Amino acid sequence: MEKYTPLRTATLKPKSIYYPLHIRKLIKHKKKLFKEFKNSNFGLDEYIKVSKTIKHLINSYKSQKIKSIVSNTNRIYKYMKNISQKYSPIPCLENDNIFIFDDKTKCNLFASVFARSFSNLPTFDPPELTPCKFMHALDDIEFNLLDIDNILKNLPNNNCCAEDGISYTLLKACHSSITPFLSDIFRLSLDTGIIPQSRKVSYITPVFKKGDKNNAENYRPISITSTICRVLERIILNSLLIHLEENNIISQNQFGFLKKRSTTTQLIFTFSHWYKAVLESKNIDCAYIDLKHAFDSVPVRFLLYKLFNIGIRGKLLNWISSFLTDRTAKVKINNTFSNSFQIHSGVPKDPYWDPSYF
Structure with missing residues (x-):
């Protein structure tokens, strides 16, 4: 494998929520508006309007998703684990009054x-x-x-x-x-x-x-x-x-x-x-x-x-x-x-x- 397979180091990021297509299109449009505003200083009002729309749609999507899983205990625990999971490194340990780093x-x-x-x-x-x-x-x-x-x-x-x-x-x-x-x-x-x-x-x-x-x-x-x-x-x-x-x-x-x-x-x-x-x-x-x-x-x-x-x-x-x-x-x-x-x-x-x- 080391000889024939090219290897590279990848940094793993926490999984983001996969939004529906219409929200993803708006997010893409929002990025485009921000880029245009950055280059020309025009279009700020449109950018703010789209940002508020996206925020409203995302909140509605999350609410609907939560409502769809409330009847299933396993899905509730899985959902809560996904949105709250954080990597916690092992801190320094103490053994016989000696700190280990x-x-x-x-x-x-x-x-x-x-x-x-x-x-x-x-x-x-x-x-x-x-x-x-x-x-x-x-x-x-x-x-x-x-x-x-x-x-x-x-x-x-x-x-x-x-x-x-x-x-x-x-x-x-x-x-x-x-x-x-x-x-x-x-x-x-x-x-x-x-x-x-x-x-x-x-x-x-x-x-x-x-x-x-x-x-x-x-x-x-x-x-x-x-x-x-x-x-x-x-x-x-x-x-x-x-x-x-x-x-x-x-x-x-x-x-x-x-x-x-x-x-x-x-x-x-x-x-x-x-x-x-x-x-x-x-x-x-x-x-x-x-x-x-x-x-x-x-x-x-x-x-x-x-x-x-x-x-x-x-x-x-x-x-x-x-x-x-x-x-x-x-x-x-x-x-x-x-x-x-x-x-x-x-x-x-x-x-x-x-x-x-x-």
């Missing part, structure tokens, strides 16, 4: 903090599990070109890259050309249980949570992993969820991270039980539990044992074992990286992968 030392400090979340290796054996009843074991999956192509076409427009340097944007743009090759690569990887080490490296970006911004403990890790591996993960996860549903392995009391289930259905279920208890004059005891670093602290050995117990066997279990072990990570701030560190627990960050395995 350079990115390399910041990266290594974050690495030491995050590494503690991934080092929960249990010293005891997994608890004995009641064998699950399933109709058949899941030891292999078939790769369908149409499924792979659909996943690639629906990838987000994101240019973030991990160690392999391949972004979602690149995969999405080349989806029709690379689908057959990816299918062959996925088949070979699953049959052999081999995953290149570069695909098991995560880049971690620290994101501020709350509290003191100068304290590294108040940041959470956001991992960027191999995009190609994420496509394969999605295919495997879909097959795994179908296996769980067909064999009724998922508890009826599980409402999170499942299709057709949500916090709303969970609340309806809970309130119906509470209402029944109130009518029968029974006491109601409620316990809310929050697990710290829940997804990051899942013991890999326990997870593999649980997967075996629910019928995941053969080459599929071997691939998942290879995927979850011998992983490493680096913290990235700007273009600076920390020293690499081992990840001994948890699963790679993915909106579907890590909650499902948890």
